[in-house]
Amino acid sequence: xxxxxxxxxxxxxxxxxxxxxxxxxxxxxxxxxxxxxxxxxxxxxxxxxxxxxxxxxxxxxxxxxxxxxxxxxxxxxxxxxxxxxxxxxxxxxxxxxxxxxxxxxxxxxxxxxxxxxxxxxxxxxxxxxxxxxxxxxxxxxxxxxxxxxxxxxxxxxxxxxxxxxxxxxxxxxxxxxxxxxxxxxxxxxxxxxxxxxxxxxxxxxxxxxxxxxxxxxxxxxxxxxxxxxxxxxxxxxxxxxxxxxxxxxxxxxxxxxxxxxxxxxxxxxxxxxxxxxxxxxxxxxxxxxxxxxxxxxxxxxxxxxxxxxxxxx
Numbered sequence: 001x002x003x004x005x006x007x008x009x010x011x012x013x014x015x016x017x018x019x020x021x022x023x024x025x026x027x028x029x030x031x032x033x034x035x036x037x038x039x040x041x042x043x044x045x046x047x048x049x050x051x052x053x054x055x056x057x058x059x060x061x062x063x064x065x066x067x068x069x070x071x072x073x074x075x076x077x078x079x080x081x082x083x084x085x086x087x088x089x090x091x092x093x094x095x096x097x098x099x100x101x102x103x104x105x106x107x108x109x110x111x112x113x114x115x116x117x118x119x120x121x122x123x124x125x126x127x128x129x130x131x132x133x134x135x136x137x138x139x140x141x142x143x144x145x146x147x148x149x150x151x152x153x154x155x156x157x158x159x160x161x162x163x164x165x166x167x168x169x170x171x172x173x174x175x176x177x178x179x180x181x182x183x184x185x186x187x188x189x190x191x192x193x194x195x196x197x198x199x200x201x202x203x204x205x206x207x208x209x210x211x212x213x214x215x216x217x218x219x220x221x222x223x224x225x226x227x228x229x230x231x232x233x234x235x236x237x238x239x240x241x242x243x244x245x246x247x248x249x250x251x252x253x254x255x256x257x258x259x260x261x262x263x264x265x266x267x268x269x270x271x272x273x274x275x276x277x278x279x280x281x282x283x284x285x286x287x288x289x290x291x292x293x294x295x296x297x298x299x300x301x302x303x304x305x306x307x308x309x310x311x312x313x
Contacts, residue, residue: 004083006090010114013052013089018118020044021111023054023128025165028072029081031185032123032156032163039153040121041086049118052089053082054111060095062216070218072168072184077191104129108142119149126152158182175221177275187228187274190219190255194266206295208241208256209266211273219255224279226302229259230272236262237306239298240273243282260299277305 007013020040026033037053044051057075062068073081079090093099107129111117120139127135140150156163163183171179172188180188192211213219222243229238237260244253257273259266279301285291 002088004079004087004090006079006092008092008094010054010091010093010110013091013114015050015052015089015116017049017116019050019052019089019111019115020047020119020121021052021054021115021117022121023126024122025059026053026055026078026082027059027069027165028168028184029078030072030156030163030165030168030183031158034085034185035156036121036123036153037082037085037087040119040151043119043151044088045086047118050088051086052091052115053087054091054093056095056099057092058095059216060100063095063097064100068216070169071216072165072172072188072218074214074217077189101130104134104138105142107134108139108146112146112148117146117148119151121151121153123155124152169218172218172220175223175278177220177225177278180220180275187276188220189272189274190217191270191272192255194269194271196267206258206292206299208258209271211255211257211271213255219253220275220278222253222282224282224298225275226277226279226305227257228274228276228306229257230274231259231266231269236260237302238273239279239295239302240275241282258295258299260303276309279305 020043022036022040024033041051055075055078059069059071075092082090108117111120120143122136124136126139127133136150136152143150159179159182161167168180168183171177171183177188190211190213192213194209195212196210219242225240225242227238227240229236238257239260240255240257242253242255257271279298285294
């Protein structure tokens with residue numbers, strides 16, 4: 001399987017064959033996204049064509065005046081997940097106010113010109129271009145005129161409801177990392193750089209690594225979680241606290257992790273956390289001793305939860 005190529009300009013794509021294309025944000029690359037991508041990639045390669053996805057950065061909501069959405073994945077994380085599926089091209093277009101005003105017909109013409117469009121794929125609610133003109137009926141009419149097919153892939157339904165990025169965000173906002181994992185098809189992952197904190201964990205004999213996360217990254221709601229921590233190719237059981245550390249009169253939200261059975265300097269290293277289970281709410285404790293006792297109980301509970309599961313590869 002060839003490595004996926006990434007570009008930020010349609011004019012830089014020089015396909016060796018006609019292309020099957022899908023358009024979207026693909027935040028999370030969840031089970032619904034993967035169903036769509038897998039079917040498109042299989043169909044494209046069966047026909048001797050290439051498979052391409054077009055996404056946008058930043059998220060359109062950030063440009064159109066809406067409240068910025070907390071993101072489930074960064075662009076680089078989405079690229080890695082799509083590459084693993086066998087996608088040939090990922091086109092990451094800068095989303096601007098000018099692009100928001102681009103008529104759907106003009107955008108499709110650019111796909112025909114640069115990607116030699118053979119087929120356009122999407123879900124039932126696919127719509128793009130100015131005033132969301134480019135919906136499925138519009139695209140099918142244009143496809144008949146310009147010799148490309150339009151394929152609609154139905155969304156995935158899991159646990160009684162449609163899988164989508166909004167549902168996953170809501171689950172994480174409620175701390176329901178199990179529901180998020182069911183929709184994603186994998187545990188929710190946060191990746192960041194370990195930075196210096198206040199050294200509070202070391203003071204009480206339970207050192208923690210503080211994670212600096214990318215902007216607009218969605219963090220599960222405040223609480224204590226059992227996680228798998230990935231560091232330099234190795235995987236460790238871990239307990240993660242998301243919160244403000246009220247026992248120490250903290251005010252800013254932090255994500256701090258204690259790696260079990262691990263002793264080394266982590267500062268400056270990249271650490272990934274897979275959230276497996278929520279253990280409890282964050283709360284204030286009257287003394288440091290009662291806090292330490294609770295953390296020790298959290299560690300024991302995390303060991304039990306994680307021992308019942310295989311660590312990720």
